[in-house]
Amino acid sequence: MGTRGGSVNGWRRFWDRGRWWKALLAAVAYLVLYEAASLLVGVLWGAGVSADLFADARSVLIGLLLPLVIGAVVLLAFVASVRWFRPLFGPQPIRGRWWMWIAVVLTVVPIALRLAGIDYGRFPPGVVALTFLSGLFIGFTEELLTRGIAVKILRDAGFREVVVAVISSALFALLHSVNVLTGQPPLTVLLTVVFAFGFGMMMYLVLRVTGNLVWPMLIHALTDPTTFLASGGIDVATGGTQNPLLALAGPFNILFVVAGLLAIIFIRGRVRENRVA
Template structure:
């Protein structure tokens, strides 16, 4: 069994897009199962009015199920011997233009931090929502930019394909928002945004050299968005002041920059886990 999980000839070490999809679907199944269990056992503690109605709501609807999902993906990576490599230095470097992804993601966070009316939330909601953001960042980044990117690279794909497919998986994770409501224009806009946000997270991971920075960027983006819009994965902003109005342009900035970035991403990681040597103008680091 150890050989099956951990050797280079093992199942996971051969990589492939469908294995990345398998990990994503398995995580979603675990998350939905935990959410159902929480609803059945602790649902009587959840107040009406959505996740931001109380700190207890945020804890039970977001922190607990996603936190347990994050624990599952961490244990999975540890079991196959990938925890250290996933958190280690990226095997391929970034280019200076990739720092734009950091700026594009950071400015809405800063503006929302300034513009939020913290006193309008029930006691403890802001702090628990920040905790929710942390577990969301850990879980979703480890599934897509962690396990997903590693499996795609081991499958021999170029970095552009790795970025695209891992971002498709990331967007697919947000399809669960259509459960019970169906596919609407809001869901479609959300999927487009999350795809390009995934591209930005990939670029942040590459240019900083570590998935930790992608986790932190994600962990700050989600709670600030939730608190400023009043909902989870809400695509339409209800801005209340100039700070939040300007921050809402971040959605468009992510999409526009992500679209341009798709044409600029270069490179490939070889089977040994290192950047493949360039044949011309050093595409391994472009």
């Protein structure tokens, strides 16, 4: 019993000692486990997945939702093992300035435009509901990993908040780089990674200005499914004639990148010094 307890305490002590490479380790480990879960689901039920993921509800369930559910369970198990529920889901130890509300506006406006502009009738029954349910798991898992676990590790390491913002957003972008393994053109993957970094910076600012991880989770949970349904795919560009509302939502991806890069100049503070930017 003493040995087992010592192993558990050693596990917690390892993760409580913040290092930048531990944030990277957590992201890579999750990425590997998520991809393994996707492969397993594909082997077991892949025959039921259409080439067009949003062609039917079964494809969305198997090809998108199930691996996310597995990923959520893995992350929750990790958080429970290190007893981080309170520091991750409680009030943030450092709050942001008024200008950070810009990130809330920049992310919520395109969501509203897509919600109003999507042609829901083009999708078979069940697809829309399962896509939004998948969005909840996307927002939960990706924000818990990058704006929760990674941010805590980086803050525990004593990094300034600007470094925390950049590294956590880079890790978020890293999660999207594996799309190249699915056969997507390298240029498309590169653009996705760049946009993901910008969106990651927006989510960091939302975390700071709202003071709670739940808010970036919810905004993220609405961003991805509305984007999927607006474009008809994952990380694909919308072609042809568009609803004007969807056309207005498109340029916000570029605004995320621009605003994220500008934010690097103004982010201040360090949790250990308890200074607020």
